[in-house]
Amino acid sequence: MIDFSIPAERAAERDRVRQFVIDKIVPFERDPRLTAQGLNDELRQELVELARAEKLLTVQASVELGGRGLTHVEQAVLYEAAGWSTLGPVAMNCAAPDEGNMFLLSKIADPEQTAKYLQPVIDGHQRSVFAMTEPGGAGSDPNQLTTEAVFDGENFTINGRKWLITGADGAKTWIIMARLAANPHLPEGPTLFITDGDTPGIVIERVMSTMDRNYVGGHAVVNFDNLVLPRESVLGETGQALRYAQLRLAPARLTHCMRWLGAAERAQSIAIDYAKTRTAFGKPIGEHQGVSFMLADNEIALHQCRLTIWHACWLMDQGEKARHESSIAKSFVSEELFKVTDRCVQVLGGIGISDETVVEMIFRDMRAFRLYDGPTEVHKYAIGRKILR
Numbered sequence: 110m111i112d113f114s115i116p117a118e119r120a121a122e123r124d125r126v127r128q129f130v131i132d133k134i135v136p137f138e139r140d141p142r143l144t145a146q147g148l149n150d151e152l153r154q155e156l157v158e159l160a161r162a163e164k165l166l167t168v169q170a171s172v173e174l175g176g177r178g179l180t181h182v183e184q185a186v187l188y189e190a191a192g193w194s195t196l197g198p199v200a201m202n203c204a205a206p207d208e209g210n211m212f213l214l215s216k217i218a219d220p221e222q223t224a225k226y227l228q229p230v231i232d233g234h235q236r237s238v239f240a241m242t243e244p245g246g247a248g249s250d251p252n253q254l255t256t257e258a259v260f261d262g263e264n265f266t267i268n269g270r271k272w273l274i275t276g277a278d279g280a281k282t283w284i285i286m287a288r289l290a291a292n293p294h295l296p297e298g299p300t301l302f303i304t305d306g307d308t309p310g311i312v313i314e315r316v317m318s319t320m321d322r323n324y325v326g327g328h329a330v331v332n333f334d335n336l337v338l339p340r341e342s343v344l345g346e347t348g349q350a351l352r353y354a355q356l357r358l359a360p361a362r363l364t365h366c367m368r369w370l371g372a373a374e375r376a377q378s379i380a381i382d383y384a385k386t387r388t389a390f391g392k393p394i395g396e397h398q399g400v401s402f403m404l405a406d407n408e409i410a411l412h413q414c415r416l417t418i419w420h421a422c423w424l425m426d427q428g429e430k431a432r433h434e435s436s437i438a439k440s441f442v443s444e445e446l447f448k449v450t451d452r453c454v455q456v457l458g459g460i461g462i463s464d465e466t467v468v469e470m471i472f473r474d475m476r477a478f479r480l481y482d483g484p485t486e487v488h489k490y491a492i493g494r495k496i497l498r
């Protein structure tokens with residue numbers, strides 16, 4: 110039986126998170142360190158320390174690694190509250206890509222890799238990268254991976270180019286996907302490697318200017334130029350990268366949904382306030398049906414999105430992979446929340462496209478959400494294939 114009632118203790122924690130975000134994090138939303146190349150590490154560290162002081166840092170990590178070992182449904186409740194500010198998840202260390210990377214590493218990293226690469230990320234002292242997407246290579250179709258690793262029996266030499274790599278600039282923990290060339294020692298195929306961002310051969314060509322703002326370090330173009338890694342840098346088993354990527358993506362795409370749900374609620378609250386106070390044609394605009402219907406459509410969509418997320422989370426909490434349901438959730442929630450935010454811009458009139466309110470920034474970040482962790486069309490493609498099988 111599905112029971113989505115929130116226990117009193119968890120509801121109290123959700124309220125505490127929401128209040129922390131409102132009191133301590135919202136004031137940073139106009140910080141000049143938040144730019145078209147994301148936010149910088151200095152700002153991130155300030156935010157992280159605020160969450161640490163409130164004991165709200167990395168609450169999702171396992172108990173053994175210093176977190177609280179939340180269920181997926183519990184994460185949904187808290188991340189939604191954190192998402193009230195686009196900077197809330199950064200402060201609480203549950204933003205992408207670190208959140209998904211921490212999840213993946215907690216499943217497949219060996220003890221040395223855990224101590225060196227995962228624990229400092231959990232502790233908020235280090236950031237991480239997941240480098241898969243390539244210009245002309247891996248993207249919607251990761252099978253097109255072109256970055257190549259050549260193994261000589263002792264070391265791997267990696268060459269290739271990636272782009273849209275979030276947080277690359279300044280991150281220490283790097284997870285790199287490369288295709289292991291045929292060799293007599295190890296199974297070939299797409300393989301994950303883990304290394305330090307300072308390793309010679311990792312060259313950040315540039316940080317792209319993008320329409321979103323809220324990822325630390327922005328999104329970079331990266332060149333792997335004769336990057337030499339030892340045998341111990343293989344993450345998990347060689348040839349298994351696409352399976353591991355799926356392991357990471359199913360929960361990671363849901364956590365995006367949770368955080369952006371919180372941001373869309375914030376936009377809706379700003380639109381409601383405006384609709385109550387702004388007048389036109391003799392009454393508050395909210396009393397014109399054209400406006401109240403937009404707000405009502407938003408309310409319906411927010412509720413549907415929450416239930417869709419919670420259902421997929423609940424399935425995962427029952428031990429199911431829920432790949433199909435998380436695909437449904439990612440495509441549905443990203444499209445619906447984008448429409449919600451667009452309607453909020455419309456309700457705000459001309460001011461909606463200005464930075465007088467945070468709605469404009471949420472709208473731009475929400476646009477990107479329809480692309481990463483599987484564009485909508487790719488999820489529909491997978492859903493379509495499943496239902497026709």
Ligand SMILES: Cc1cc2nc3c(=O)[nH]c(=O)nc-3n(C[C@H](O)[C@H](O)[C@H](O)COP(=O)(O)OP(=O)(O)OC[C@H]3O[C@@H](n4cnc5c(N)ncnc54)[C@H](O)[C@@H]3O)c2cc1C
Pocket residue numbers: 206239240241242243247248249250272273274275276321328477480481482483484485486487490
């Ligand atoms: C903000 C942001 C952050 C990102 N961060 C990272 C990161 O940290 N690490 C990383 O490795 N990558 C990252 N990415 C890349 C992201 O994973 C890719 O953008 C995504 O997988 C799509 O790949 P692509 O951009 O190459 O699009 P393409 O593969 O070029 O696709 C172009 C279009 O074709 C459509 N399409 C493809 N296949 C089908 C199909 N079967 N049916 C219908 N339409 C289809 C797509 O939906 C899309 O609209 C990020 C992207 C963004 C926008």
